[in-house]
Amino acid sequence: MSIIIADEPRAFAPPPPEPPAPARHYLNNAYGVWSWLLTVDHKRIGLLYLVSLTFFFTVGGIAAGLVRINLLGHNAEGHILTDDQYNRAFTAHGVVMLFLFLIPSIPAVMGNFFIPMMIGAKDLAFPKLNLASWYVYMAGAMLLVWSVLVGGIDTGWTLYPPYSSRYSHTSVTPGVFGVFITGFSSIMTGLNIMVTIHKMRCPGMTWGRLPLFCWALYATSFIQLLGTPVVAITLVLLMAERVGGVGIFDPAIGGDPVLFQHLFWFYSHPAVYIMIVPGMGVVSEILTCFSRKNIFGYKAVAWSSVGIAVVGFLVWAHHMYVAGISYYSALLFSFLTMLVAVPSAIKVFNWTATLYRGSITFQAPMLFTLAFLVLFTVGGVTGLFLATLGTDIHLHDTYFVVAHFHFVMVGGMVLAYMAALHFWWPKMTGRMYSDFWSRASAVIIFVGFFLTFVPQFVLGYHGMPRRSPNYLAEFQVYNVMSTAGASILGFGYLLPGIYLTLSLFFGKKASANPWSATGLEWQTPSPPTAFNFERMPVVVCGPYEYAIGVDQLGRGLPEPPGPGSADDPASHDGPTGPSGSRNKETEVVG
Amino acid sequence: MSASTHSPVLKHHFDNLEQQHSAERLGMWMFLATEVMFFSGVFVAYAVYRYFFPGEFQFASSQLVLWVAALNTAFLITSSLTMTLAIRSAQLGDRPALLRNLLLTALLGTAFMGFKAYEYATDIGEKFVPGAMFRQELAEAEGPLAGMSHEQAARYEFPDHHHPAPWAQALAKTNAGKQPGDAGYLSPGRVELFLCFYYTMTGIHGVHIVVGIGCILWLVQQAVAGKIPRENYSTVEVVSLYWHLVDMIWLFLMPLLYLAGAGLARH
Numbered sequence: 001m002s003i004i005i006a007d008e009p010r011a012f013a014p015p016p017p018e019p020p021a022p023a024r025h026y027l028n029n030a031y032g033v034w035s036w037l038l039t040v041d042h043k044r045i046g047l048l049y050l051v052s053l054t055f056f057f058t059v060g061g062i063a064a065g066l067v068r069i070n071l072l073g074h075n076a077e078g079h080i081l082t083d084d085q086y087n088r089a090f091t092a093h094g095v096v097m098l099f100l101f102l103i104p105s106i107p108a109v110m111g112n113f114f115i116p117m118m119i120g121a122k123d124l125a126f127p128k129l130n131l132a133s134w135y136v137y138m139a140g141a142m143l144l145v146w147s148v149l150v151g152g153i154d155t156g157w158t159l160y161p162p163y164s165s166r167y168s169h170t171s172v173t174p175g176v177f178g179v180f181i182t183g184f185s186s187i188m189t190g191l192n193i194m195v196t197i198h199k200m201r202c203p204g205m206t207w208g209r210l211p212l213f214c215w216a217l218y219a220t221s222f223i224q225l226l227g228t229p230v231v232a233i234t235l236v237l238l239m240a241e242r243v244g245g246v247g248i249f250d251p252a253i254g255g256d257p258v259l260f261q262h263l264f265w266f267y268s269h270p271a272v273y274i275m276i277v278p279g280m281g282v283v284s285e286i287l288t289c290f291s292r293k294n295i296f297g298y299k300a301v302a303w304s305s306v307g308i309a310v311v312g313f314l315v316w317a318h319h320m321y322v323a324g325i326s327y328y329s330a331l332l333f334s335f336l337t338m339l340v341a342v343p344s345a346i347k348v349f350n351w352t353a354t355l356y357r358g359s360i361t362f363q364a365p366m367l368f369t370l371a372f373l374v375l376f377t378v379g380g381v382t383g384l385f386l387a388t389l390g391t392d393i394h395l396h397d398t399y400f401v402v403a404h405f406h407f408v409m410v411g412g413m414v415l416a417y418m419a420a421l422h423f424w425w426p427k428m429t430g431r432m433y434s435d436f437w438s439r440a441s442a443v444i445i446f447v448g449f450f451l452t453f454v455p456q457f458v459l460g461y462h463g464m465p466r467r468s469p470n471y472l473a474e475f476q477v478y479n480v481m482s483t484a485g486a487s488i489l490g491f492g493y494l495l496p497g498i499y500l501t502l503s504l505f506f507g508k509k510a511s512a513n514p515w516s517a518t519g520l521e522w523q524t525p526s527p528p529t530a531f532n533f534e535r536m537p538v539v540v541c542g543p544y545e546y547a548i549g550v551d552q553l554g555r556g557l558p559e560p561p562g563p564g565s566a567d568d569p570a571s572h573d574g575p576t577g578p579s580g581s582r583n584k585e586t587e588v589v590g
Numbered sequence: 591m592s593a594s595t596h597s598p599v600l601k602h603h604f605d606n607l608e609q610q611h612s613a614e615r616l617g618m619w620m621f622l623a624t625e626v627m628f629f630s631g632v633f634v635a636y637a638v639y640r641y642f643f644p645g646e647f648q649f650a651s652s653q654l655v656l657w658v659a660a661l662n663t664a665f666l667i668t669s670s671l672t673m674t675l676a677i678r679s680a681q682l683g684d685r686p687a688l689l690r691n692l693l694l695t696a697l698l699g700t701a702f703m704g705f706k707a708y709e710y711a712t713d714i715g716e717k718f719v720p721g722a723m724f725r726q727e728l729a730e731a732e733g734p735l736a737g738m739s740h741e742q743a744a745r746y747e748f749p750d751h752h753h754p755a756p757w758a759q760a761l762a763k764t765n766a767g768k769q770p771g772d773a774g775y776l777s778p779g780r781v782e783l784f785l786c787f788y789y790t791m792t793g794i795h796g797v798h799i800v801v802g803i804g805c806i807l808w809l810v811q812q813a814v815a816g817k818i819p820r821e822n823y824s825t826v827e828v829v830s831l832y833w834h835l836v837d838m839i840w841l842f843l844m845p846l847l848y849l850a851g852a853g854l855a856r857h
Binding site: 121122123124126127129192194196200226227228229230233234237244245247252253254255259266536 | 602603604605609612613616617620621623624625627628629630631632634635638639642643720721777779780782783786787790794
C-alpha cells in the first residue's frame with residue numbers, strides 16, 4: 001500500500017504475509033467439558049463469561065418484557081401481573097441486568113480475552129484467580145437468579161431499607177448475598193486486569209502506546225477495586241439487619257436509613273462508570289479502525305477515562321437530592337456532577353474530530369459504534385438535567401430518570417458491547433458473520449431503542465412516576481409506543497443470537513486481520529493459539545497509526561475491508577470511498 | 591534472567607521471576623486497598639453515629655471487657671513481629687526458622703480468636719446483645735427502680751451484682767428518674783446501635799483473622815513440601831502483607847470500640 005504525501009510517493013513496508021491458520025488453536029487444543037471448566041486460559045474464560053452473560057441478559061430481558069407488556073394497560077384491568085408480581089419483575093430486571101450483565105460485561109468478556117493480547121502478554125497476571133472469578137460470579141449469579149425467580153425481590157435494585165429490611169417479606173437476604181458474592185468476582189477481574197496492565201506489557205508497549213481500550217479498562221478496574229468493597233460491607237450490614245431483626249439502619253433504635261443510601265451510592269454511582277467506561281474504550285478502538293484515522297487527542301481520551309473514574313467517586317449524593325440532605329451538600333454534589341460531564345464530553349468531541357475527514361465504512365461494528373455516539377450523547381445531556389438541582393426536584397423518580405439511564409446503559413454500554421462483539425468475533429471464533437444481517441440488526445436495535453425510550457422522556461417530564469404499575473389514562477399512548485419499541489428492540493437482540501451462532505458453522509473463515517486494524521491482537525492468527533504470540537512481540541508504534549498505515553509492530557496493514565477492498569466491484573467508483581482517498585493527497589492528522 | 595527462566599517456581603506466563611514477584615506483590619497491595627475500603631464503610635458509619643450519640647457510645651464502650659482486648663492487642667502485635675521474622679527466614683532459606691515463625695504466628699492468631707470467643711461468651715451471657723434479650727434484661731433492672739428519683743436510684747444496691755447483668759444495672763440507674771431527652775439520659779436503642787457495630791466489626795475482623803491463619807497454615811504446608819525456596823520468599827511476603835493489614839485494622843478497632851468509654855468505670 002502506498003500513500004502519496006504531497007507529490008512524493010512513499011512506499012511503506014508491505015503487510016505481513018497472512019499467518020497460516022494454526023492446526024492447534026485455543027479452541028481445539030483440548031476437548032471435553034473439563035477442558036473448559038478447569039481452563040486457566042484467559043481466552044476460554046472470556047468465552048465462559050460470554051455464554052453466561054448471554055444467558056443472564058436473556059433472563060433480564062424477559063423480565064423487562066413482562067414489565068413493558070404490563071404497562072400496556074393503565075390500570076389493573078389491562079395487566080398480566082399483579083402489583084406484587086410487577087414489583088418483583090422490575091426488580092428482577094434491574095438486579096439481573098446491572099449486577100449480572102452490565103458490570104461484568106465488557107471487562108469480563110472482552111477484557112479477559114483481549115487485554116493480554118493487546119499488550120503482548122501470554123495471559124493475565126493471575127490465571128487461576130481469573131477462573132475463580134468466573135466460579136464466584138456463577139455462584140452469586142445462580143443464588144441471585146434463584147432468589148428473584150422463587151421468592152422474588154420487591155425492593156427495586158437499590159435495596160433501600162427499611163423497604164428491604166423491615167417491610168419486605170421476599171427473598172431479599174439470599175438475593176443480597178448473591179450480589180455480595182458477585183462483587184468479589186468483579187474485584188478479582190479488576191485486580192487481575194490492573195496488575196496485568198502494570199506488569200505484563202511487552203517490550204515497547206509504553207503507557208503512551210497502550211490502546212485506549214486498555215486505558216479505559218484500567219480506569220474501570222480502579223473503580224471496581226475501590227468501590228465494590230464499600231457496597232459489599234453495606235450489603236453485609238443490610239443482611240445482618242434482616243437476619244438479626246436489628247441493625248445500624250434501623251430507625252427504631254436510632255439508626256439512619258439515609259446512611260444506607262450514602263454508602264450504597266458511594267459504590268453504585270461509580271458503578272455506572274464501571275458500566276460505561278469500558279464501552280468508551282471499545283468506541284476508541286472501532287472508530288479509528290473504521291474511519292482509518294488516528295485517534296484525535298490520544299492523551300485527552302486516555303486521561304479522561306481516569307478523570308471519570310476519579311471524579312465519579314465524588315458525585316454519589318446527586319441520587320439523594322430529595323432524601324433530606326442539606327442544601328449546601330446538594331449544591332456541591334450538583335457542581336461535581338456537572339464536572340464529571342467534562343471528561344465524557346472530551347471523549348465525545350475527540351471521537352467526532354476523529355471521524356472528521358476519515359474514510360468511513362459502515363460495517364456492523366461501526367454502525368453500533370455510531371449508534372453509541374448518538375445515544376450516549378443524548379443520555380449524557382439528559383443527565384445534566386438531572387444534575388441540576390431545580391429540575392431534579394421535578395424529574396426525580398419519574399420516567400425521565402428511567403429513560404436517561406437506559407440511554408446511557410443500553411444505548412451506551414449494551415451497544416458498545418454489541419460493537420465489541422462484532423468487532424472481535426472473527427478473532428474470537430475465526431469466523432465471519434453475515435454482513436447484511438449484522439448491519440440490519442444494528443439498524444433495528446437503534447430504531448427500536450429510540451422508539452422505546454424517547455416516549456419515556458415525555459412521560460417523565462409530564463410526571464409519570466417510575467416503578468408504578470398504574471398511571472393516568474392520558475399516558476397510555478406513550479406507554480404503548482414504548483412497548484412497541486421494546487418489541488422491535490427485542491427482535492433486534494434476537495438477530496445476533498441467530499446469525500452469530502450460524503456463523504460458527506457456516507461463516508466464512510476469517511483472516512488474521514479482517515478489519516485491517518493496528519492492534520497487537522490482530523497480529524495473531526484467528527483464532528489465536530493458546531499462548532497468543534509465537535515469540536514476544538516488540539512494539540514500535542502508537543496504537544492507531546492508520547494515517548501512515550502501520551500496525552503496532554511497524555508493519556504495513558492489509559487492504560481494509562468494505563467498499564474499498566479489491567474484491568468489491570464498487571471499490572473504484574467514487575472519490576469519497578477509501579479507494580478514492582488512497583489515491584488523493586492524504587493529510588496526516590494526529 | 592536466563593538463570594531464573596528455568597526456575598521451577600516460575601509460572602509459564604511470566605518472563606522472569608522478578609516480573610512474577612512484582613506482579614504478586616502489586617496484586618496483594620491492590621487487594622489490601624479493597625480491604626481498606628471494605629472496612630472504611632463501617633468505620634464511616636461508626637463515626638457518624640458516634641458523632642450523633644456520644645453519650646450512649648461512651649457508656650456502651652465502657653461495658654466491654656477491656657482486659658481481653660488489651661491482651662489480644664498484645665497477641666496481634668507480637669504476631670506481626672513473628673510474621674516479619676518468617677519473611678527473613680524465608681529470604682535466608684532457613685526452613686526450620688521459617689516453620690517456627692509461621693507456626694508461632696498461627697498460634698498467636700489462634701490465641702486471639704480464643705480470647706475473642708471467651709469475650710463473646712461473656713457478652714452473650716450478660717445478654718449484652720442487640721435485640722429482644724437486651725430489652726428484657728434492661729426491663730428486669732428497671733423494675734426495682736421504678737418510681738425512684740435519680741438520687742434514690744444512685745444509692746440503690748441491687749441484691750445480686752450479677753443479675754440483672756451489670757451493664758443493665760448501670761444503665762437503669764443512669765436513666766432512673768429521667769425522661770428521654772433529659773440531660774444525661776442514655777437511649778437504650780442507641781446502646782444497642784453501638785452493639786450492632788461491636789458485633790459486626792469484630793465479627794468481620796475475626797473472619798479475616800481466621801482466613802489469615804488458614805493462609806499461614808497453607809504456607810507451613812508449602813514450606814514442609816519444600817516449595818518455598820529462597821527465590822520464592824515473596825509468597826511469604828504476600829501473606830504477611832495481608833496479616834499486617836488485619837493486625838492494623840485491629841489497632842483501629844481497639845480504640846474505637848474499647849477505649850471510647852475507658853474513662854468510665856465498668857461497674
